Amino acid sequence: MFVISGIGDLLIPDNFNTFIGHIINMLFNSFQFLIFFPVVTLLYFLLPYRFRWLHLLIASCVFYMVFIPQYILILFFTIVIDYIAGIMIEKEEGPRRRLFLILSIAANVGVLAVFKYYNFFTENINTLLAALHVSTHPLPLLKIILPLGLSFHTFQAMSYTIEIYRENQKAERHFGIYALYVMFYPQLVAGPIERPQNILHQFYEKHDFDPDRVASGLRLMLVGFFKKIVLADRLALFVNNVYNQPDQQNGLTHLIAAIFFCLQVYFDFSGYSDIARGSARVMGFELMLNFNRPFFALRLSDYWRRWHISLYSWFTDYVFVPLSMQWRRWGTYSTVISILITFSLSGLWHGAAWTYVIWGLLHGVGLSVEILTKNFFKPVQKSVYYNNICRIITLTFVVFTGLVFRASDLHELYHDFCSICTGTLSSLIQLRHGFSVLMGLGLRTYSPITLIALFTTSILFLFAEYYYSLIRVKQMFFASSSLRMVVYFVLLYAVVFFGYFGEMQFIYFQF
Numbered sequence: 001m002f003v004i005s006g007i008g009d010l011l012i013p014d015n016f017n018t019f020i021g022h023i024i025n026m027l028f029n030s031f032q033f034l035i036f037f038p039v040v041t042l043l044y045f046l047l048p049y050r051f052r053w054l055h056l057l058i059a060s061c062v063f064y065m066v067f068i069p070q071y072i073l074i075l076f077f078t079i080v081i082d083y084i085a086g087i088m089i090e091k092e093e094g095p096r097r098r099l100f101l102i103l104s105i106a107a108n109v110g111v112l113a114v115f116k117y118y119n120f121f122t123e124n125i126n127t128l129l130a131a132l133h134v135s136t137h138p139l140p141l142l143k144i145i146l147p148l149g150l151s152f153h154t155f156q157a158m159s160y161t162i163e164i165y166r167e168n169q170k171a172e173r174h175f176g177i178y179a180l181y182v183m184f185y186p187q188l189v190a191g192p193i194e195r196p197q198n199i200l201h202q203f204y205e206k207h208d209f210d211p212d213r214v215a216s217g218l219r220l221m222l223v224g225f226f227k228k229i230v231l232a233d234r235l236a237l238f239v240n241n242v243y244n245q246p247d248q249q250n251g252l253t254h255l256i257a258a259i260f261f262c263l264q265v266y267f268d269f270s271g272y273s274d275i276a277r278g279s280a281r282v283m284g285f286e287l288m289l290n291f292n293r294p295f296f297a298l299r300l301s302d303y304w305r306r307w308h309i310s311l312y313s314w315f316t317d318y319v320f321v322p323l324s325m326q327w328r329r330w331g332t333y334s335t336v337i338s339i340l341i342t343f344s345l346s347g348l349w350h351g352a353a354w355t356y357v358i359w360g361l362l363h364g365v366g367l368s369v370e371i372l373t374k375n376f377f378k379p380v381q382k383s384v385y386y387n388n389i390c391r392i393i394t395l396t397f398v399v400f401t402g403l404v405f406r407a408s409d410l411h412e413l414y415h416d417f418c419s420i421c422t423g424t425l426s427s428l429i430q431l432r433h434g435f436s437v438l439m440g441l442g443l444r445t446y447s448p449i450t451l452i453a454l455f456t457t458s459i460l461f462l463f464a465e466y467y468y469s470l471i472r473v474k475q476m477f478f479a480s481s482s483l484r485m486v487v488y489f490v491l492l493y494a495v496v497f498f499g500y501f502g503e504m505q506f507i508y509f510q511f
Contacts, residue, residue, distance in 0.1 A: 027506065028224075028225075028228070028272060028275045028276075028506070029225065029228050029229050029233075029501075029506075031501075032066075036059075036062075036063065037279055040055075040056075040059045040185075041279075041282055041283055043055055044056065044283050045209050045283075049206045053174075053176055053177055053180055053203055054176060056180055056184065056185070056203075056283075057176055057179055057180045057183065059185060060180065060183040060184055060185035060188060061183065063185040063188065064148075064183065064185070064188060064189075067148050068145065068147065068148075071147040071148075074111055074115075074147055074150075075153065075182065075183060077107075077111070078107060078108055078111060078153075078154070078157055078182075079157070079178065079179050079182050079183075081103070081104060081107040081108075082104050082107070082108070082157050082158075082160060082161055082178075082182075083172070083175055083178050083179075085100045085101070085103060085104035085107075085161050086104075086160060086161050086164050086171040086172065086178075087171045087173070088100040089101055089104075089161060089164045089165050089171065090164055090170065090171040097165060098165070100161075101161055101162070101165045104158070104161040105158055105161070105162075108154045108157055108158050109154075109158075111150070111154065112150060112151065112154050114142070115144060115146055115147055115150060116146055116150060116151070116352055117348075117352045118141075118142055119141050119142060119352065120352035120353065122139045122140070122141055123141070125139055126138045126139055148189050149188060149189035149190055149191075151349055152187075152188075152189065152190055152191045152193055153182055153183070153188060155193050155311075155314055155349075156181075156182060156191075156193050156194055157182050158318075159193070159194075159195050159196065159314065159318070160172075160178075160181070160182075160196045162318060163195065163196055163197065164196075168197065169196045169197055169200075172196070172200060177200065177203050177204070178200075180203055181194075181196060181199060181200050181203070184199070184280075184285075186275075186276040186277070186279045186280040186285075186287065187276045187280070187287055189506075190269070190272050190273075190276075190506055191273065191276070191290060191308075191310050191311070192273060192276070192277075192287050192288045192289075192290040192309070192310035193310040193311055193314055194287060194288060194310070195288075198286075198287075198288060199285070199287070202284075202285050202286070205284070207283060207284025207285070208284075210284070213281060213282070213284065214282050216278075216281060217277075217278040217279065217280070217281030217282035217283075218278065218282060219278070219488060220274050220275075220277055220278030220281060221274065221275050221278035221279060221282075222278075222488060222491050222492060222495070223271075223274050223278075223491065224270075224271040224272065224273070224274030224275035224276075224278060225271070225275065225495050225499070226271075226461075226491045226494060226495055227267040227268070227270060227271030227274065227461075228267065228268055228271035228272065228275070228506070229495055229499035229500060229501065230457075230494050230495055230498050230499050230500075231263070231264075231267040231271075231454075231457065231458055231461065232263075232264050232265075232267035232268035232271055233268075233499070233500035234454055234498075234500055235260045235261075235263055235264040235267070235454065235458070236264050236268075236500075237500065238256075238257065238260055238451065238454075239257050239260050239261045239264055239406075242254065242256075242257035243257065243406065243412075246412065246415055246416065246419070247415075250419070251419045251420050251421070254416055254419045254420045255420045256451075258399050258400070258402055258403050258406075258416075258420065259399055259455075260455070261402050261406050262398060262399050262402045263455075263458050265402070265405075266291070266294065266295070267458070268506055269290075269291070269308070269506070270290070270291040272506050273290040273291060277289075277290075288309065288310055289309060290308060290309050290310050291306065291307065291308070291309065292305075292306040292309065293306060293462075293465055293466050294306040294307040295395060295398075295462055296391070296462075296466050297391070297394055298387055298390050298391060298394070299370055299390055299394055300363070300366045300367055300370055300394055300397065301367055301370055302394075303394055303398065304363070304367070311346070311349070315342050315343075315345065315346050316342075319338075319341070319342045319345060320338050320339065320342040323337075323338040323341060323342070324338040332371065332372070335371060336368040336371065336372070339364050339367050339368055339371075340361065340364040340365070340368065341364075342364065343360040343361060343363045343364030343367070344357055344360050344361050344364060345360070346360045346363075347359050347360020347361060347363075348360065350405070353408075353409070354409075354410060355404050355405070355407050355408070355409065355410065355413060356405070358404050358413075359401055359404040359405045362401050362404060363401060366397055366401075400417075403416050403417060403420075
């Protein structure tokens with residue numbers, strides 16, 4: 001592999017694992033953050049109102065530079081471009097407005113293309129040229145580290161200029177406030193992907209210390225820590241053990257790992273979102289809800305209205321709607337084609353690999369099938385049995401497409417799928433030989449009893465989330481302060497004594 005040099009410290013060091021272990025020491029689930037957060041929050045309330053934006057901007061820069069300091073320059077580059085483009089879009093008329101929008105999007109997509117997709121497309125072009133026996137030198141590859149959260153703050157920056165172009169938002173004249181909009185540390189690395197209408201005005205508001213709001217934010221953070229440290233990271237130990245040595249697993253082990261992975265992703269990402277929203281709420285800022293009980297979705301379309309809401313709404317507003325309106329003369333087919341394109345791009349957003357593209361395309365196909373068959377099932381749609389069957393089918397689809405999402409390449413995906421389809425029944429038959437035969441290598445991580453306890457706790461927590469969201473149950477819960485204290489004490493106790501403190505990176509940091 002030919003590697004372009006001369007990029008200095010952005011090149012991947014020889015001891016990559018040690019380097020990564022060094023740069024991820026400001027994760028939400030790190031002890032460093034437990035110092036960073038209270039210090040930043042305390043100073044925020046102590047400082048005069050006119051200096052608070054500067055304090056948050058500096059704190060956000062520090063938070064991001066802990067990872068790779070040089071990459072702050074990438075953020076500054078796109079911030080300057082988009083700040084100027086926003087003002088020019090608002091001032092200009094006619095084709096010049098569109099030109100500045102295109103320049104802004106090109107700058108953002110260009111940075112994303114170089115750091116995230118250059119090697120992916122280059123490797124595929126080299127493979128294609130070799131297959132066609134075209135005599136040429138292979139295109140060079142870049143050996144650089146993907147900036148953390150690049151896709152998130154890139155999409156948030158693009159939403160700013162698009163909303164100005166659509167005249168839904170005024171251009172921000174205060175450069176520091178706009179920079180803070182892009183770099184606000186709670187949601188800088190993994191979202192939620194905010195719209196300027198929701199967050200920009202909040203940086204101008206004076207937030208006094210409110211004990212009730214602070215308590216609410218801390219409770220939300222506690223729930224997020226429980227999801228991440230106790231559930232997601234404990235599930236990850238088993239999942240990683242299975243996927244790191246797939247040849248030594250049986251079919252049932254792969255199936256259990258697939259189910260655990262779906263739970264892991266949810267607890268990991270929704271846990272991050274809860275911590276982000278909670279830490280922002282403590283200071284008086286409200287970030288959008290990013291998850292809304294997705295595993296209780298009735299259909300796949302319902303699932304996507306509940307899962308990673310900020311990304312789904314971004315692709316809906318800026319990709320699906322424009323495409324479907326452009327091709328609306330084709331009727332239902334325009335909707336289907338727009339869905340397939342949108343979800344293929346969504347898959348590519350998650351990672352530069354064919355597995356992600358296939359994962360997105362599968363969800364696009366699933367949604368298309370749902371649209372094309374909705375009239376066929378109308379006579380039975382009000383049936384309770386029909387709704388429960390739909391939920392089971394939706395969850396099964398999510399679990400099996402999760403195999404595609406988790407696989408490192410197509411070969412591993414094929415192996416995992418074949419293992420589950422052909423080996424699960426034979427593994428169940430071997431139950432008479434005991435759990436050690438059934439679980440195989442998985443027992444090196446957890447005993448069967450521990451696995452059952454972890455799975456049961458995860459399911460009970462999902463149901464607790466669901467019923468807590470119901471207004472009647474929520475009112476009953478808040479009516480008893482002693483019950484609230486017991487629940488929060490149990491969560492805190494679980495985090496301290498059952499949490500995994502290995503500073504395991506959040507899954508969506510890689511995107």
